[in-house]
Amino acid sequence: MKPICIESSKLQGLLALPTSKSLAHRAIICASLSKGVSVIGDVSMSKDIEATIGCMRALGAHIVVKGSTVTIEGLSSFSKEAEMNCEESGSTLRFMVPLACVKGTKTHFTGKGQLGKRPLDIYYDIFDRKGISYSYKKDVLDLHVEGTLTPGTFHMRGDVSSQFITGLLFALPLLEGESHIVITTKLESKAYIDLTLQMLEHFGITIINENYERFIIPPHQQYHAANYNVEADFSQSAFFLVADAIGHDITLTNMNLSSRQGDRDIIPILERMGAKLIKTDEGYKMEAEELKATTIDASQVPDIIPALGVACAFAKGTSHIINAQRLRIKECDRLEATRIMLETCGVQVKETEDSLTIIGQDSLHGGKLISFNDHRMAMSEAILATRLTSPLEIDDALCVRKSYPHFFEDYKKLGGQYHEC
Numbered sequence: 001m002k003p004i005c006i007e008s009s010k011l012q013g014l015l016a017l018p019t020s021k022s023l024a025h026r027a028i029i030c031a032s033l034s035k036g037v038s039v040i041g042d043v044s045m046s047k048d049i050e051a052t053i054g055c056m057r058a059l060g061a062h063i064v065v066k067g068s069t070v071t072i073e074g075l076s077s078f079s080k081e082a083e084m085n086c087e088e089s090g091s092t093l094r095f096m097v098p099l100a101c102v103k104g105t106k107t108h109f110t111g112k113g114q115l116g117k118r119p120l121d122i123y124y125d126i127f128d129r130k131g132i133s134y135s136y137k138k139d140v141l142d143l144h145v146e147g148t149l150t151p152g153t154f155h156m157r158g159d160v161s162s163q164f165i166t167g168l169l170f171a172l173p174l175l176e177g178e179s180h181i182v183i184t185t186k187l188e189s190k191a192y193i194d195l196t197l198q199m200l201e202h203f204g205i206t207i208i209n210e211n212y213e214r215f216i217i218p219p220h221q222q223y224h225a226a227n228y229n230v231e232a233d234f235s236q237s238a239f240f241l242v243a244d245a246i247g248h249d250i251t252l253t254n255m256n257l258s259s260r261q262g263d264r265d266i267i268p269i270l271e272r273m274g275a276k277l278i279k280t281d282e283g284y285k286m287e288a289e290e291l292k293a294t295t296i297d298a299s300q301v302p303d304i305i306p307a308l309g310v311a312c313a314f315a316k317g318t319s320h321i322i323n324a325q326r327l328r329i330k331e332c333d334r335l336e337a338t339r340i341m342l343e344t345c346g347v348q349v350k351e352t353e354d355s356l357t358i359i360g361q362d363s364l365h366g367g368k369l370i371s372f373n374d375h376r377m378a379m380s381e382a383i384l385a386t387r388l389t390s391p392l393e394i395d396d397a398l399c400v401r402k403s404y405p406h407f408f409e410d411y412k413k414l415g416g417q418y419h420e421c
């Protein structure tokens with residue numbers, strides 16, 4: 001795709017958000033492991049979700065996609081061999097690896113972009129302890145795994161990625177003996193574990209959660225087919241709620257305010273900055289006269305930080321984004337990328353190993369940016385561009401396909417103005 005030039009514009013109107021990628025991954029996996037047929041409704045297709053569907057098919061599930069409805073006949077036995085292309089989806093890879101080892105499926109994992117550079121060591125340690133054989137290449141995802149996971153106690157860090165814990169939570173209930181997962185550090189991205197537990201329960205799996213320090217997984221369990229409708233995605237809501245907070249007028253028509261998605265915190269964070277959530281006849285929107293600086297702890301909400309960086313850029317005063325080291329191991333180094341995005345448009349930003357200090361500005365200019373091949377950076381940049389005094393060029397906006405293929409169509413419908421440069 002050619003670079004696009006975005007002009008400043010007023011975004012306004014109604015928008016139905018795509019549905020939650022995190023919940024869709026989980027529902028598709030649980031249904032694929034179930035006895036019987038499940039219908040998963042309201043799935044928003046994206047590259048990441050297609051990757052998970054492809055992997056579960058490779059493992060033996062029968063999956064039919066018609067529009068946003070995914071009908072899944074769970075696998076009757078695990079495939080002996082599987083080829084799993086995880087594209088650029090960290091969730092897919094980290095959720096699939098333990099599943100590949102439930103019945104010793106000989107699996108070849110491939111993927112693209114940064115995925116081969118994102119941590120997997122927690123699994124390699126388990127493989128070493130459990131005698132599972134594996135080989136991988138450095139920095140590109142080309143991983144071969146063969147071996148069977150045995151039950152036991154798994155000591156795991158909780159401050160690298162919660163996706164490793166989720167991955168084990170899917171696989172361990174299927175083993176012959178009881179297992180325990182013991183979290184050895186502070187648990188970050190904790191709400192994603194809640195989403196996993198919620199989905200496992202929906203599909204009939206029991207996990208005993210001892211205060212997020214130990215998870216006890218009874219053995220010999222069976223996933224039971226269940227229907228499930230996926231709710232709107234709060235990580236995606238962040239772009240539009242931030243847009244509202246910096247002066248636009250977008251009403252989101254499908255947000256579930258009692259959702260357990262951690263990124264629902266976008267609302268209290270923006271409220272702390274002086275914005276207000278307003279209920280209208282059609283849905284919800286944010287309103288703000290003026291934003292004020294705040295301190296944001298990124299450890300539980302890593303995915304909404306680039307969008308919040310845009311809010312901080314227009315806030316009065318100095319904002320701090322703290323505990324953000326793990327942003328460096330996402331689709332790009334999101335801490336550095338957020339700094340570059342803001343600096344390019346005239347914001348003063350200081351970056352440390354795990355924080356950003358952002359000095360809010362009244363007026364910002366355009367420039368030339370790359371998307372860092374990261375959907376959340378491209379979407380944040382598009383929102384930032386609406387409030388600049390000159391156009392912003394973005395090199396490769398196609399990366400939004402990872403989670404929100406229609407982002408730029410929706411952006412245009414709301415009044416966003418861009419053209420190929």
Ligand SMILES: O=C(O)C1=C[C@@H](OP(=O)(O)O)[C@@H](O)[C@H](O)C1
Nearest residue numbers: 022091161162163189192302303
């Ligand atoms: O479990 C999930 O669905 C996710 C967990 C989070 O990852 P970490 O646990 O690595 O922070 C989040 O960043 C990712 O986009 C989705």
Ligand SMILES: C=C(OP(=O)(O)O)C(=O)O
Nearest residue numbers: 088089090091092303330
């Ligand atoms: C980090 C993300 O996803 P994943 O870890 O699944 O690649 C994301 O969607 O922002």
